[in-house]
Amino acid sequence: MKALFIILDGVGDRLWEGKTPLIAANKKNIDYLCENGINGVLHTIDRGIIPGSDTSHLALFGYDPYRYYRGRGTFEALGAGLSLEKGDIAFRVNLGTVDNNLVIQDRRAGRDAYRLKELLESIDGMEIDSIKISARHTTEHRGVVILKGEGLTNKITDIDPHKTGAKVLRCKPLEKKADFTASVVNKLVDKAYKIFSEHKINKEREKKGKLPANYLLLRGAGIYEKIRSFEERYNIKGCCIAGGALYKGVARYIGMDIIDVKGATGTVNTDLKAKAKAVFDNFDSYDFIFVHIKGTDSASHDGDFDLKKKMIERIDSKFISEIKNLDCIKLLTGDHSTPVRLARHSSDPVPLLFWSKDVRKDNVKNFNEVSCAEGGLGHLKGKDLMRIILDYMNKGEMFGE
Template sequence: MDAISPGVVPGSDTAHLAILGGDPYNDYPGRGPFEALGAGIELEEGDIAFRANFATVDRDWTILDRRARRSGSRELAEALGMEIDGVRFIVKHTTEHRCALVMRGRGLSSAISDVDPHGPGRVLESKPLDESEEARRTADLLNKFVKRSYEILSEYQTPANILLTRGAGMFRRVPSLKERYGFRSFCVAGSALYKGVAKFLGMDVIEVEGATGSVDTDLGAKADALLSRIEGYDLGFVHVKAADSRGHDGDWEGKKVFIERIDEELIGKLIGLDGYIILTADHSTPVSIRRHSGDPVPVLIHGEGVRVDRVERFDEVSCGEGGLGRIRGVDLMPIIADYMGYYRMYGV
């Protein structure tokens, strides 16, 4: 399966949007709204949302550490809530050094550049990306906020003394998974991004103790959460992150061990479930290149009425010869809907 299209390297956000039934080209609002929704912020139409990092800079705003203050950041985030020229700024800590930032008010635009330089150097000044008054005003307000974040955080005895923002996106509502396919659905995940994509598509998010989004995540607790709630829903989505992280680290052995844990602690509990089991990935992260690639990922669908093919190994090469052929991410949910009896005959 190609999450977006053959050869297109997917981000985790666009890939999940496609796989979970959205349109990655027309529905994608930018990364910021997903992070904000996943952090638990209730967004309103027209909100501008960002990803943000706590960082350390010197007096000239040269970045010393883009990922500062990995613990105790909740208090710092709350200290940054403010209003500037009639626009409200909402900051919510997610994990480690990460936050979500939301600008709420009239006359805003997401057509602005990042403050975060994404590497060494000085903090950037946000600039409008078009000639609209809304973009100019939004960039100006964001720059004022970043300056205030430096002034406020510098009063704390912590390494973090500024908030760096990136990935501006304007929130707008799109048809939910239930409106598109009729599914009552829920999500179990540890990271804010995946919770945010799920909320964006109208899925309920189940908070599970021990679901960390890291290698120490409690896979068994995720399986138990799915099994205990699936009777009240049509579709349950469980996300597991750490195999991807091991790919980014170039740690093939750690990736292998974690996949074996998924088999034993998560999949092992689902075998025998009365329904359909779909197992796939949002993208490939080869340890050889330590980043996402445009390679297709394997897909498995198990359940009553599913055509059985001759594939006996679940890997990228073997599944290329499977009965599903080579599909796109946007094809997966209609296939699932058809098996579950939620089909809509085309042309009638």
């Protein structure tokens, strides 16, 4: 039996005027699976742990994040299609705007991508103390920077202070042997600042009334190492259907194939019908299909209850409606809660539904945070989920005889 594993990012919420977006949403297809399946609530990492999107996805695929997580930059780089080798350090980067005192005017250079790709290319290939620098533009004001060479570590602090009006930070070592890496990073941002400040693209941007993009706001240093793949561990072939680079990156990290879907943008406007079609198109080729839908989380971070509710309704009518009768195990859950009122991740568990024709149907009829807590699966941890799925796929291994 194949498995379809659907993650609605940040779908879990807390009550707002007595409801959550899941409680408020009209979602008959999801509720059909819920009523005919077994339900529970999932602590993706552990009770009370506020999961990041990276660590939670590792846990959902059965990779203990306390063992396998080495910083987000790695996933962003892999998700952008870059190749990494053991020991490479990868950062996420914003091209930001600072004044002469290195105080941040805008962390996103006005969210204007004009010629930023070329600007980043101007530092690509640079070498600092025998460390080779690669820089690649991804979306809008965002990119990825990779450091390649001997003796690097990701135990260093961010350059990005994560807020406007603050001075950019110096990279600091978090362990003794990180001195060298921190020094390379500081030299890199200094050189880049000099190059960007004088760059003709920025002169041109300013002439057009745009903010200059003059600073490398590096963050989320990750160190790469090859790990035992999903297929080696579980003896099943998995693929990933996602818009966001991070989710593709985690999937690539564990060796899943990435299915490129036109119109899958990782935003609230993503083409859900195209994602459903991709499930059908790849159904014969894979045992395990991971579908990630980001919009629920974006609406939560915007603090928009109604947008989150509507996104759930759109997922129900455009995506779940299409796949609900597929002959396979179906799981629907989130990677973490993102309560709209908080506009940040929280440790509240996410509802989980598990449909298979022989599963022990419980009495839960509406897929939401409150009723799923009464379901037959009880409270689960993310790390336990893959084993349960594998058993239902007939791919489990008995311990003992």
